[in-house]
Amino acid sequence: MLKRINTPSIVASDHLSVVRRAIPSDLDIEITKVIPRLNEGGLFVKYSRRPDKDDGDIESAVREHLQEHPMRPWFNPLSRVDVGLVLGKPWIEDMYRSPSQRLKVEFLPSSSGLPPVEMTQEALYSLFRRYGKLKDIERQPSTSPITPRFAYVEFSRAKVAVLAKCCVHGLTILEKDGGGKHGTILKITYERRFKGAWIMDWLFNHPRIVIPALAALIAAITVIIFDPIRTFFVKMKIKSWLNAEGTARGVWQWIRKQVNRANILSFSRQPSETNLLSAVWEDRKDDIVQLRTWLTENSGTFIVVQGPQGSGKRELVLDQALRGRKYKLVVDCKPIQEARGDARTISVAAAQVGYWPVFSWMNSISSFFDMVAQSMIGTKAGFSETLDAQLGKIWQNTAFALKQVALENHNKDKDSQLTDEQYLDAHPEERPVVVIENFSQRTGDKSLVYDKVAEWAATLTTANIAHVIFLTTDVSSRSKSLSRALPNQVFRTISLGDCSLEVGKRFLLRYLEREEASRSKLEEWLGNLEGCIAAVGGRLTDLEFMAHRIKTGETPSRALDQIIDDSASEILKIYIFDADRSSRDWTREQAWYLIRELADADDGFVPYNRIMLSDLFRENLEGKLQSLEEAELITIITTNGRPSGVKPGRPVYHSAFRRLVGDGVLRSRLDLAILWQLIGIENKNVKKYEDELQLVGALNLGKPPPQLEPRLRWVLQKLSKSQVKIDQYERESAELGKFLLDYHNPTSTN
Known part of the structure; x- marks a missing residue:
């Protein structure tokens, strides 16, 4: 191998061949000895010459030959071989001393008993500049008691410092060169800085390396420490451990059950709100059954429940179709949409899924550090992340938590030999249900938020991690974000409209039968009740509002008039006399x-x-x-x-x-x-x-x-x-x- 790479332009490992190639053949000198200095990366060459030849001429000839025929090490093609005439008496030693670009030059007397002379900066510069570029010359302070006196000479590169040390060590400086009347001997050693400030200097002097490395370290710490904590809190949210409303409701239901068993209180004459809405659920029984059937299928469940506001979408899904479902997660897009600024958007999105801790305020500080880093090194360091990336982290962590919840019974089940994917495909009943409310991509909304939610939902369904149900009032949303997320899948859709007049009538009659004061006037009100229901329509929110007004003692006609008046005032305020006309597209x-x-x-x-x-x-x-x-x-x-x-x-x-x-x-x-x-x-x-x-x-x-x-x-x-x-x-x-x-x-x- 050495012979193969032993070409005139590449230096091999054969020391003698290096010397022969570096010295011109017509120089008429005889090589007597080659002393390699492996730790310094050089060679000492001893030679004999005729008395009429000068050593300086030999050095110049060798240097000119190397300039015309440069020699480069195969392991470092950017460097090349250089030469220098040894002026002093080099010390050949094999101690573990690594070369450095900083030299310590000590001034010793030529003989014992004589005082040494400390050389000036000008004299040191004239002596060492011939070997390479100097960075600094630092003399010993005059008040320092340390002897012998010394000075520091620092080169721009370690290579030229090695050349200077090997050539000048042991040199006797005469009086005409600044060495004093009796002369001064130079003792040169490598000096390395092992001070505490060296680390800080390196950190501040190498921002292109330090800043990206620091960003990577922070990201690694975040993943190792905070991600498991966040996954734990998301799982608690899915299991409703942190949902005070759900916990309180469960405790209250248990108390009512125990009270009913003891026959302490009787609720027979006071039907619950669920019984009150039973007429509505009977009318939509087919939709409820269809939803429950879809949630038991093995294939990816991507359901869209569409209907106007007040049509009972949320109640139908959460209170009826998902009644008794153990694990479910509700994500409301409305507060995320209404959040101002990236930091607030991230905080609200994290709160929806229980993602904690989240340092949304760090985004502004990270952006500032990125701006400073860009001004220093020309590029961003990666401290700050875009809204897209941070939302992606939140949804990814939530998906991981959902998968862990879905696989909790994997090892306990008889199908424990199945892989995770096979188990999730075979047991759709173990998958949590994700309900996404107010998914309505309209003009001026944050399309990025809806796109990320749609992509996340598509990932959950295609990987069989969870069932996903969208609740939306916007028909066009299915043809935008959802279609882009799942372009080759047909959505399972349930469209909810207003209740029929017959259902609305039964709803009100049951409500009136519930109130003792209203039951006595029921026959009196039956005459105009149908006309009032026809005017109000089948919107559940309007029917509930009318029922509550009747509960306060108003007649159906009076309640209807009040509802119409409130609606008329609302129309005038929002659509006619709205002061902020710049935010609407119509006149x-x-x-x-x-x-x-x-x-x-x-x-x-x-x-x-x-x-x-x-x-x-x-x-x-x-x-x-x-x-x-x-x-x-x-x-x-x-x-x-x-x-x-x-x-x-x-x-x-x-x-x-x-x-x-x-x-x-x-x-x-x-x-x-x-x-x-x-x-x-x-x-x-x-x-x-x-x-x-x-x-x-x-x-x-x-x-x-x-x-x-x-x-x-x-x-x-x-x-x-x-x-x-x-x-x-x-x-x-x-x-x-x-x-x-x-x-x-x-x-x-x-």
Whole structure:
């Protein structure tokens, strides 16, 4: 191998061959001895020459030869062999002394009894600079009592320090070179710094290595120490050990059970809320059974329960379908969505799954350190993590905890010989259930949060770690984040709507039968109860609100009026007179137009094409209606995948719309605002047509050519139609303005 790599440009391990290659063949000297210094990485070469040759000329010739024919070690091709003439008397020793770029130069007398002379910095520089670049020359303080006197000479590289030490050690400095009258002998040794400050100096002088290493160390400590703690707390959350509400409910149920057994109290005349809602659950029995059936299947369970707010999605899933389910985890996306800032988002997301401890405040400090590191080393050190990465850690740790919970009975089961994946696939009843509430990706929401939740849910289902149930009011969410997470899987969907009028009637009757004060008036109220239920609709929240008002002693008619009044006030505040108009994508005129059209429709249904042809919705029709649907003012009805009509967002809104339209002053004000907006639209059209006519007139064509006549007729017809509309809108505006002026007259009637 040595012979194979023994080429003129590569130095091998044969010392003699190195010497022969370094010295020119025509130099006429004889090599007498080669002394290798392996610990210093060099060779001492002894030679004999003719008396007429000079040692300095020999050194110059060898140096020039090495410059023309450089020799590089095979283990370090960036370095090359150098040469120096030995001026002193080198000390050949085999002690374990490692070379260093810092030399200690001691000044000794040429003979005993004579005082040594300490060389100046200039003299030391002249002596040592020939061997390489010097970093510093540090003389011994004049007040130091240490003898012999010494100085430190530090080179830029250890290689040149070795060359200088081997060549100068034992050299006698004469008087003309600064060595004093009797001369001074130099004793040179390697000096290494073993001071406490050396570590700090190295840390601060090598930030490119230290800062990333420190970041990696912190990450390793976090994984080793905190991740098991976080997994433990997530498991406690899944098992409801930390859920005070669930624990209190379990204790209360046990107390009630013991009391009923002892016949101390009787609850026969006071049915519970569950019995009160039994009419609703009987109507949705098929959905409950279907959910429970899906949770017993072996394949990945990815369920979407969709329905408007107040339709009872949460109660149906948690209180009915998952009743008796041992392990479940509920994640509410709404507080995560409403969190301000990355730190708050991380903290809220961690709280949803019991991920603790979480140092969300460290993200700001880590970002500051990253900024400092970037200014120092040019790149980020990795102290801070993006919101995406930190959310990914939270969901990953939660998935690990869910898997541990699902495998708790693995070793106890008769199928203990199965692998974890086989066991989870064979026992779907052991998998926890993850319920994700308020999953509704709307305009302006944090899409990153929903995307990470969808990806995490897809991982849970594909790996058979848990069953996942999404509760959403947004139909489009299934075609966005969920579709991207599981593009090749069909979602199992349950759509919940409003209850039928018959179910709503049974709900109220059971509630009235529950109250002793209401039972005496039940026959009196039966006459108008059906009409009240028809006006309120089948939304559970509205039915419960009406039932609670009846409980306070109000009649159904009075309760209905109060619900309609509250809904009307809510509509005015949110959709009409909202002060912050920059946060919404529609105008109050567009919202009022839909309210007026829906109120005038007997069945509360307006065809989609009628809205599409309105001048108020000429621009971005679909975006405006979608925003109003997300704000829950309307509900878009689809037929065969296309929008066919619009209905009120809640059934009770139809009655509220009619009450608002019945207010003559309010209707006149808002109709007048619509007319002003329509007049502005038509004035813009007229201006556009007039500009086109003015452009044609500026051509000075005299009689228009036949090619322009169809266009001019079209422009004139459009101009005439716009002016007719403006005249009509002006007349209607004048009538509405006269009504508003006369309204304050006591003799006028509404």
